[in-house]
Amino acid sequence: MSKRRVFDIDFDDAAVPEVSEQPSETRRGPMAAAITENADALGVRQQAEAAIRAENDRLAHEYVALKKNGQIVGLVATDKISATKLLRDRSDQRDAELDELKASIQAVGLSNPIHVEEVETGFELIQGFRRLSAYRELLAETGDEKYAAIPATLQARGAQVEHLYRRMVDENLVRRDISFAEMAQLAMSYGGRTGQTIGYAGDPVDVLFASAGRQKRSYIRHFSYLLKGIGDALRFPEAIPRATGLSLVKLMDGHPRFAGQLRAMLEGHPDRDAAAELSLLRGAIAAGAAKPKKAKATAPKTSARTTIKLNRPEGTARCTAAAGKFEVLLDRDFGAVDPRRLELAARAFLDALKD
Numbered sequence: 001m002s003k004r005r006v007f008d009i010d011f012d013d014a015a016v017p018e019v020s021e022q023p024s025e026t027r028r029g030p031m032a033a034a035i036t037e038n039a040d041a042l043g044v045r046q047q048a049e050a051a052i053r054a055e056n057d058r059l060a061h062e063y064v065a066l067k068k069n070g071q072i073v074g075l076v077a078t079d080k081i082s083a084t085k086l087l088r089d090r091s092d093q094r095d096a097e098l099d100e101l102k103a104s105i106q107a108v109g110l111s112n113p114i115h116v117e118e119v120e121t122g123f124e125l126i127q128g129f130r131r132l133s134a135y136r137e138l139l140a141e142t143g144d145e146k147y148a149a150i151p152a153t154l155q156a157r158g159a160q161v162e163h164l165y166r167r168m169v170d171e172n173l174v175r176r177d178i179s180f181a182e183m184a185q186l187a188m189s190y191g192g193r194t195g196q197t198i199g200y201a202g203d204p205v206d207v208l209f210a211s212a213g214r215q216k217r218s219y220i221r222h223f224s225y226l227l228k229g230i231g232d233a234l235r236f237p238e239a240i241p242r243a244t245g246l247s248l249v250k251l252m253d254g255h256p257r258f259a260g261q262l263r264a265m266l267e268g269h270p271d272r273d274a275a276a277e278l279s280l281l282r283g284a285i286a287a288g289a290a291k292p293k294k295a296k297a298t299a300p301k302t303s304a305r306t307t308i309k310l311n312r313p314e315g316t317a318r319c320t321a322a323a324g325k326f327e328v329l330l331d332r333d334f335g336a337v338d339p340r341r342l343e344l345a346a347r348a349f350l351d352a353l354k355d
Contacts, residue, residue, distance in 0.1 A: 074151075074154060075150070076152040077149050078136050078147075081152075083132070102137060105135070110135075114127055114132055114151070115155060117154075126164050135147050165208055179237070183220045185231075187224060188227065190204045199340045200340070200344070203221075205224070222246055226248055230252075235272065236273075236274035236278070239275075244285065248281060248284075251288045256351075261284070265280060305322045306322075308320075308321075317330040318330070
């Protein structure tokens with residue numbers, strides 16, 4: 001039998017791949033891959049929605065804050081705006097400068113928006129009476145619908161009356177031509193709304209015109225006394241200069257019948273204009289200042305003293321009346337009382353003793 005030859009074949013060891021001892025990952029199917037991708041996309045979407053909600057919340061809070069501060073501007077229909085909440089300083093006479101304002105609006109538009117407060121029935125005017133009047137007249141005269149709505153800053157509901165009056169007053173103080181009579185009328189209107197009285201604690205003049213000087217506030221109070229005395233007889237109180245108004249108040253204080261004489265004189269000139277009314281008032285001042293005081297029969301001085309005791313909630317007041325003086329003894333520090341209240345009390349006391 002023949003012998004078979006055997007051949008040995010040598011293989012390269014480097015060509016043989018090593019087998020990992022770790023088990024291979026389980027291969028995912030198409031459905032599992034789709035679910036994973038969808039979950040990842042959903043997570044990204046939720047993050048984007050959360051960011052959008054956070055931005056919307058921030059913008060909403062910012063909008064509310066701006067609106068609360070009256071810094072949101074929009075177009076408001078003029079027929080939806082009323083001007084009854086705040087009693088204004090404007091007279092019933094038409095503003096002579098309104099035509100100039102209308103011409104300016106037609107030429108370059110409205111430079112400053114009005115200010116309104118949202119109410120259930122629409123809007124209440126806070127600032128911008130002349131501008132609103134100009135828009136309404138332009139709409140009536142031209143028929144152009146662009147004047148049917150006016151730019152306005154919106155005040156959120158619920159603002160305090162004092163805040164609204166202060167906004168109106170601050171705008172008026174910027175106007176250099178605002179008169180003392182107009183400022184006095186604003187203070188009286190505010191006092192009527194809040195129940196506060198000029199000259200007492202919480203004086204409307206001090207509240208509304210806190211930024212004005214002490215002397216200016218004193219002038220405003222004097223004009224309020226003038227308006228209380230003859231205000232309904234005046235047609236153009238805003239045309240009365242400061243010196244004229246102060247002189248009228250002085251004569252009214254010194255002559256009890258002077259106010260009635262002024263009324264009768266003004267009623268005798270129903271067709272007067274502002275210049276004529278001012279001329280009449282100045283004539284009355286000249287006549288009142290030049291009128292000699294009637295010599296009063298001086299009663300013989302007496303040494304008699306009258307003593308009165310008054311039981312008051314704050315204690316017993318002992319009053320002593322004598323020639324040339326009247327004393328009140330009470331357990332109270334009158335030096336701590338507001339000087340304006342003391343003045344009003346003294347005026348009322350002396351007025352009650354007039355013959």
